[in-house]
Amino acid sequence: MRSEALLLYFTLLQMAGAAFPEDSEPITISHGNYTKHYPVFVGHRPGRNNTQRHKLDIQLIVITNRTLYIAARDHIYTVDIDTANTEEIFFNKKLTWKSRQPDVDTCRMKGKHKDECHNFIKVLLQQNDDTLFVCGTNAFNPSCRTYKTDTLDALGEEISGMARCPYDAKHANVALFADGKLYSATVTDFLAIDAVIYRSLGDSPTLRTVKHDSKWLKEPYFVQAVDYGDFIYFFFREIAMEYNSMGKVVFPRVARVCKNDRGGSQRVLEKQWTSFLKARLNCSIPGDSHFYFNILQAVTDVIRINGRDVVMATFSTPFNSIPGSAVCAYDMADIATAFTGRFKEQKSPESTWTPVPEEKVPKPRPGCCAATPSAEKYKVSNEFPDDTLNFIKMHPLMDEAVPSIANRPWFLKTMVRYRLTRIAVDSAAGPYRNYTIVFLGSERGIILKFLAKVSSGFLNDSLFLEELSIYSPEKCSIDGVDDKRIISMQIDSKSHSLFVAFTSCVVKVPLSRCERHGKCKKSCIASRDPYCGWVSEGACREITSTKWPFEQDVEQGNTDGLGDCQNSFVALNGHSTSSLSTVQPKDHPEPTDKRDPYIAVPSLTHESTGVIRESFQKGRDQMVPITLLAVAVVLAFIMGAVFSGIVVYCVCDHRRRHLELSARKKTKEAVNSRRGSMNSVTKLTGLFETQAKDGRPEAILAPLMHNGKTLIKAEEQQHLDLVALPTPESTPMQLRRKPSRASRDWERNQNLINACAKELVSWARLMS
Template sequence: MLGVLLAFVLILIVVPGAPRGVAQSFPRDLVPRSTVGLAATATYPRFGGLRGDNVTTQLGLDFQRMLRLNGTLFVAARDHIYAFDLGQDKRVLYPERHLTWETRDRESCAMRGKLQDGCHNYIRVLVPRDARTLFAAETTPSTPVCRSYEARSLLQEGEEVSGQARCPFDTRQSNVALFADGSLYSATVADFQASDAVIYRSLGARSPPLRTLKYSSRWLQEPHFVQALPYGPYIYFFFREIAVELGALGKVAVARVARVCRNDRGGSPRVLERRWTSFLKARLQCTVPGDAVFYFDVLEAVTLPHALHGRPAVLALFGTQPNSIPGSAVCAFYLADVGAGVRGHFAEPRGAAGAWPPCPRSGCPGPGLAAVLGWAQPLPLSPPETSLTRRWPSPRSTPLLHGAVAPLGGRPLFTRTGTRLTQLAVDVGAGPRGNHTVLFLGAEDGRVLKVLAATRSPGDVQNAGDTAAPGDTGEPGAEVLLLEEISLYEPRWCRGPRGASRVLGLELHPPGQELFVAFAGCLVRLPLSRCAQHGACRRSCLAARDPYCVWLPPGGCVPFSEDLPAGFEQMWRDPPAHRDLPRCTSYRGR
């Protein structure tokens, strides 16, 4: 009922040219096949700070970032970077080593009247510079600072560099970063007031520093950056921002994907000097089709690329507008479709009504220097001004493309109403044959949802017709299932500020069959399955439909591993289709 109400109460923002489907009801929330309570998860290993650390005891861990590299999980927090050996005993969660990076002027900071938690270093950037070096940046009480560390020893290498435009000034400000071709690509804010949003390239020996246009709402309007990743000759940035083209409706957040060319060398002294000439952006669309298209617009998380149907794709988590009824959805996007979406006709404001129709080729500026010369071609050291002024005749020119990037299958893989989901991790190779996709979704109330998500290509949708179940691949029992709803957050075990139950990070480690779940105050080591809850009940084990569990006579229900002997079973259809299975008194785990 709530799902139907959600579809009608929320404001529907219609994008011109958006696909419309036949009349159909809003997807109902799935019922979890198993609910795992705090009593069952109380024994899972947790880390809330170093033993004897009084500051952590008072303020909590203050988690910021996670990174898995070379068999080690690195966790950035307040004043520390922790390194966890992923091969350690799974009953333990304690760092093998750590580094401490405290501010040098904590006393003077406190004397200036700052609150205690404002006089610490919060490590907001943690990315691999290469296979052996970590690049970190932190928000000091004054100006952000960057350092490089040797990954194995956590010893500092080289000198500190300025963190401006590479790291935010405040932990509440968003940022993403990555190294590509020896350069750091960062997206954050470049000033303390958070008024100068920037996508910036720096630290490259062969590529000049470039950035987006300053204080231009056409380029970036109050963005919240979510993910950055390389693909082909481009760097893609995923974020949400206030839509300048929907200004007549108020402050409406929309999901965006932006792209820059790796070989962009900037403009001329008169046009876009030290600015991107290849910066383009488009709307990222996650909708429930119907007569009235329902939009999930608030981008929360984006995965790194994975292979879906043999093609590189990303999965993204979306939410509803902040002042609306809570709801979330997961959509998948082929990267080829994302690249195609950041092309085509530009959107330009026309008339007094605030409309942004597509600009015809004959009356619109060109698509930018990289497009003029060919996206894969190297750009000249001195770009011709004619090609720049054709695309950027004035600062009012917009890099926004008309239309939107549609998701794989034309609709979400999974929807949830009544709560806001915050984080997403995906395993596209689950099960004995590695042919199942499992989503792990963190929620703001401290739960983790485990979803068996069957993905399909757009061609499958057309062949199956409009009546096919969302995500159905045509295989028996390939519908989307909510396998588990797992409660993890308990204030007594995980200290933190107000809202500390929100899941801030998920890091999947398939070789160890575990998921690391981060809250503001602690880190939890969560096994991917709870097969033992089915005990010696074959029916319960097989009907659970968990790709991580198999029935192994006479050992019972056990997690799948490559070294299991032959003869195990898995089932992908529910009883009573398999009437040969004896009934058990314990059918569903608690």
């Protein structure tokens, strides 16, 4: 039902001329036939038999100390980022941590499938310079360990992973270390009923959210945790209690807790957060009725753009709706402002949620940190008065939502059949490190690359640079199953690489593809890629520093005065030109039987949205003009409609004739039946006339008696009453018997024989 409603909403907006933003088109598209040669990690060690494949079930990837850590099922792999790779990426070390057999047996006894009773690594953090903190599901009995960063040797004792790691690999969780303390958000029980935001380890007391209180958390899905200033921020989505009367409405949220929170008093909120507050994130298209993207998918760390600290997040439509995605950016100052606004409350279970009047808010302000200007006379949180603690316990939700920068999405994608679920940002792109490039990952293995354009310190526009299809079925497929969902993305600017994790493989993707433009200056400049520039050698190259001269125009992509190129791509941006000649990149080898037969050719589209495309055609000679194709489709539709109309007319006319013929036959049979009935009446009329002429009643009955003899004696005869005899009015209609087909054929043959016999007799007489 929601799908139809959303589709109707889009249609009405277009019919009414509303300014619903259209999807932008990429300047460059690279399909799988180009990206399939990128290096891929599939769990192999160098020098071993690499034909055997294992199900990795990758959960996350982390980059630290020039090492890529790949957390999977029962294993952690390490990869040296600086090692050059060609076709395949091999691991340097492998840590194996499998569940003990008693844990596996208990997991099976609880009704779980054997594939679920493994140790899925869900937490992998750098605790300090030489220590890794690792937690796994451990066959639905979560546990945590510490390891040395360089050797992966275990340190210390294994500890419980409850409230630090989920029980099920399908459950979302986030975790980070701040000031030596572990902040985690997950579920604490086997059935995933008790969701918690938890602090443990370190020298501070253990704290958690209020247990089983839907005002605090209602079936949350945790996405990200961020350390910023005096607070830890948690980004998640949950069922909105303020819209509980409308069913399960999901809202994106941001919550925060104070780092110096030590819990409440022994009377209120003991060993629980005293600073927990949450607010809604607003990512919507403005208008008379806002169109909201409520499913929070991914959030970046805090990045600095033009002197402002912001986070960027991807949102989507609900999963039972038509696909649609948006990217919104939030200023951390706006988030802080939302937490100083009014609180929201529900006075009774049946009443609506309303703002709390300011005069009813106690002092010090609930949710503030101890020893801050707003609560300077309280050194620790457990000294707060009971009024403040009781208020924050009953009112954790803020009334105002956090607005996105410019009060609208920074980027939209609504005309595709997939959702954007991951995001990675390079905030220091280009030779001058003054551009922000955003990579968006989808559930179909497609990556979108954008240039974030800023004005007066705010994100106000985006430039769609590139679309990449990077999933390789030949390398990543397991038992014929292709899981194209992107699990995680990590950028390493030093190696100019984007590591993209799927459940079965990790692909190393270059941040740019400057070599595709070859020796075509027009294509290189029009690409507007901050990573690429035209160098003095007469080629398009990746620009990593400003030591050597180069040319690029990221802001405008102006190609005036640059002619079309041969043996390379030609990129257009903002100018309509004549038809392009067939070109093929010089850097690419000619297709052979052993390689993909498809070649990359430029698009013939002359729109300002960009024209570098990969065509799935085996040559220029086989290309069909789009106008001719459109005319052919229209003519085929018209001819099909005319032919269908003729067929329908013939069928209807034939049926009409058949019905008329049947009606005529029925009428004729009815007339013949009436004639037969009148014949019987005529015979009876003659019978009455015989009675009148003879004058004796027995004369009438004589034909009806046996052998025509009178059975009534003369002396016993009485005058007979003829009232009971049939009359024309009481005589029933007799249906005329219809002779069978065999009798009709026999009668026809007899008539023919008799006619022939008569002709023979006449002929014989004439001859004599």
